[in-house]
Amino acid sequence: RKEVEQDPGPFNVPEGATVAFNCTYSNSASQSFFWYRQDCRKEPKLLMSVYSSGNEDGRFTAQLNRASQYISLLIRDSKLSDSATYLCVVILSGSARQLTFGSGTQLTVLP
Amino acid sequence: DAGITQSPRHKVTETGTPVTLRCHQTENHRYMYWYRQDPGHGLRLIHYSYGVKDTDKGEVSDGYSVSRSKTEDFLLTLESATSSQTSVYFCAISSSPVRTSGIYEQYFGPGTRLTVT
Numbered sequence: 001r002k003e004v005e006q007d008p009g010p011f012n013v014p015e016g017a018t019v020a021f022n023c024t025y026s027n028s029a030s031q032s033f034f035w036y037r038q039d040c041r042k043e044p045k046l047l048m049s050v051y052s053s054g055n056e057d058g059r060f061t062a063q064l065n066r067a068s069q070y071i072s073l074l075i076r077d078s079k080l081s082d083s084a085t086y087l088c089v090v091i092l093s094g095s096a097r098q099l100t101f102g103s104g105t106q107l108t109v110l111p
Numbered sequence: 112d113a114g115i116t117q118s119p120r121h122k123v124t125e126t127g128t129p130v131t132l133r134c135h136q137t138e139n140h141r142y143m144y145w146y147r148q149d150p151g152h153g154l155r156l157i158h159y160s161y162g163v164k165d166t167d168k169g170e171v172s173d174g175y176s177v178s179r180s181k182t183e184d185f186l187l188t189l190e191s192a193t194s195s196q197t198s199v200y201f202c203a204i205s206s207s208p209v210r211t212s213g214i215y216e217q218y219f220g221p222g223t224r225l226t227v228t
Binding site for chain 1: 151216220221
């Protein structure tokens with residue numbers, strides 16, 4: 001079993017739609033969680049950190065469920081510019097800030 | 112954007128030749144990382160550094176070595192390149208910790224596309 005698993009995708013949604021991605025992690029000692037965005041042939045860029053209480057940044061909402069060991073990302077009112085691959089990232093406690101990446105979920109927002 | 116550059120950005124080399132990739136940062140961050148990204152595998156950690164001359168292995172370190180003689184530079188060396196090392200290589204740095212949450216965020220360089228023929 002992979003340490004971090006994501007929805008396989010791809011997700012193709014129309015502009016304005018709401019789309020949600022889930023990500024599960026296997027190590028209950030995991031400490032920190034992030035969503036990164038990666039455009040084609042570009043570097044990953046931090047989208048948002050995921051806090052225990054959940055957090056929102058504009059159209060993006062991230063949630064953490066420690067009991068079920070998953071995090072989620074909700075994108076409201078999708079824009080064409082949201083088309084990218086979204087990477088779920090987990091830091092294990094005591095791992096000297098090493099990130100474990102999910103394989104990513106590809107999102108295409110259609111006009 | 113974080114001040115991270117990688118060089119070269121593209122390289123084609125032959126099997127058996129040594130190759131060195133450079134990562135340079137202007138943020139004075141303590142932690143630096145080398146990842147490789149391949150289809151179907153996502154990003155995998157090769158080596159990381161937690162200070163000058165302090166490095167450690169990651170998940171896929173075989174065939175790679177690193178050096179960090181200055182805070183701003185982290186070098187990745189393929190001692191004898193193989194075709195399986197054809198990949199996109201990303202360098203990353205850790206931002207300063209957020210005291211209230213203890214969350215450490217990484218920022219990535221633009222990547223180096225390496226092809227080993």
